[in-house]
Amino acid sequence: MIPPANLTAAQRALYDKMRAGIGFTAIGENGTLLGPWNPWLHEPHFGGSIWKLIEALSASPTLPRPVREVAILVTGRSSVRLTRSMRMSSSPEQRGLSDEKLATIIAGRRPADLSREEAIAYNVAAALVDGHVLPERTYRQALAAEPMVRI
Secondary structure, three states: OOOHHHOOHHHHHHHHHHHHHOOOOOEOOOOOEOOOHHHHHOOHHHHHHHHHHHHHHHHOOOOOHHHHHHHHHHHHOOOHHHHHHHOOOOOHHHHOOOHHHHHHHHOOOOOOOOOHHHHHHHHHHHHHHOOOOOOHHHHHHHHHOOOHHHO
16 A cells, blocks of 8 residues: 555556545545555556546446446455445435445345346346356346446
């Protein structure tokens, strides 16, 4: 982890862009970026390219906000520091998910009241994050659900 005080000029430029663009509070108490963002600062020419891809994908999402949020939360829950900051993130209206769904996912459990699309996103993300091969049935469900085909 690179604390902001130790960033080079190139790292600082990327840090400022990422910090402004991160949708939830993935920032440590000393300003350190949490999750995948901090490692990208080590090589700003690579991290900058990754960040541009993230921005492009975020500008024209094909998944509805609640479905994206489920996938993001499932992916991020493996980081204790990151999930702590997710609890204090945006409002339910901004996320598209209730506080109950948020808390259940962060706790590592699958909410019982997920919509069909949210459930598919949860199943895909959980299988991949846990290091499992994506089950054929889950894969077929994702392909059949519009707009999931573009995951």
